[in-house]
Amino acid sequence: MSHPSATDRPAKSAEAAYGRLVQKPPVDVAVTSLRIPRTDEGGNIEARVYRPAGPDKARAALVYFHGGGWWQGSLETSHSHCAHLAKLADAVVISVAYRLIPEHPFPANLRDCYTAFRWAAEHAGDLGVDPSLIAVGGTSSGANLAAAVALRARDEDGPAIALQLLEIPVLDITASPQAPADAPPWYHVMIDQARQTFDRYAGSGARPEDPLVSPLLAESLHGLPPTVILANELDVVVDHAVRYADRLREAAVPVTLTVYPGLAHGMQAFTRILPVGRRFRAEAARALSALSLTDVRPGAV
Template sequence: MSSGLLPELQFARFLKIGKLCIQAWMIHSVNLCGKIWFKLCSRPKDISCSTVKIKGYQDSNVEILIYSPKGLTDDAPCLVYYHGGAFFLGDFPMIHTLCFEYARAAKCRVAFVRYTLSITRPFPGPIEDCYSALEWISDHATELKIDPKRIAVGGDSAGGCISAVVSQMARDRHGPHICFQMLIYPVIDNTQSLPSAKNMTDAPITHPRLVRKMWQIYLRDMKNSSLPYSCALRTESFKDLPPAFIEVEDLDSLKDEGIFYSHCLSKAGVPVQLVQMKGTFHAFDIFVGKQVTKLAVKNRVKALKAAFRK
């Protein structure tokens, strides 16, 4: 495999994660382990971290971690980052490591949003939390030393979906200006109707059964899953959205969703850069030391830097 991920791919397939019967206690246990793991990890010395807590949907508590590399000006650009994890898993140290690198290399602040997980509160809770965080960051841009005209959103997997939907919400609600959206192997379609979502039953991590379970948990209080903002495809128009960078992985059942969304945006006149990685699978970048991960991060940072130029 040209990506150098053959051992990791074989391990992911051996686990057969997508064929597990997901139970609530398993999700809560994994999230508890993630919280402990994060607390045990040391922070890089060249990046400062501050934490704020705001009120989200129905008075939920939303934590935002602000990462700032040394040497930034008082009007630095900002990447508002929404983590993945099927909407029901929390954040793990590897994604923070990537965010540190985005902050360093793109010379920006990163606002990492810990939204309410769907295992606790389903749609629209998580997405409204994320929009509230974006509004708060924009409203407090001066205090946070952020340029309000250079705020981007980004995320991986479910976080990619959130980034795309938050961009639609900001447009429809005449909310904060978003200069760019960075969608990393995003989940886009809750109907799972595209070919890769139906046919790639050997995909590690994103087995169609697991993706279906993700949507069932996230949308469990909904009688009609076609409501606006339930996923990125449930919008009347793709026009007037921020320029986008979309990365899809070769061995990912979500691959066609990201490609299709890029076509939707492009057809509506939205500038899009689509990157199709070879030999990679969903969440491959948890292996942060791999050369293919470094290449992917380089591509993402290049797009961010271009978007942040005044």
């Protein structure tokens, strides 16, 4: 359910192995570091801005939150994905290093994500971004945070969000995933990992029934932005994506759900060895590029 941590030696080895499965980032994307001030608590939120080559113009933007089960993951683990999205979609991507549990209990992570989104909207001109074309998105637990940001923006009359782009989202931590009767042993292992991840989050102060923790449980999804959901067929949380898409449709929110066959949770990231992972990424880029009515650049797959 999470990306490898860089905080201990075994996890660093896992991160190195993960890196061998991921395509290298494109070289023609400018990457700059950014510090976004926390106006209410002090300190800064680290972020990276990915800008594709090409003429200066106001582009669409994605404020992106990495995965990692809320307790690990980093700007580095999502670096290649964000760079490729920026190039393929001809869009600006702002990747946010939100605070992690348990050192920073919930809702510190959500505060950082929402602050970063608001900052991007308020500084759109400086970023070369069209303020009407700002999306929020993320992967796994990052998609959870993106959905929570969208709920906050709706309920607090925040800046407009043009799109939710949710990749393999985790949207309900109130119950353990269920295994089909014929599920192989590895599926049960992933269910155990998911439950441990959910329990860790709940133990950090995240109340499972809170819609900002389990967005699928929000009383109403009316008024949320158009949504694109990308899910994996063999993911133990694929039903989160399906149920959320169903509820969005019931709320008259435009939604597209694509389920990729043969992939378990996180396998779409293995773009160096899996063509379907590259197709997954290309679809994410298409959703982002559609905001400005441009086509995905050649070489997406």
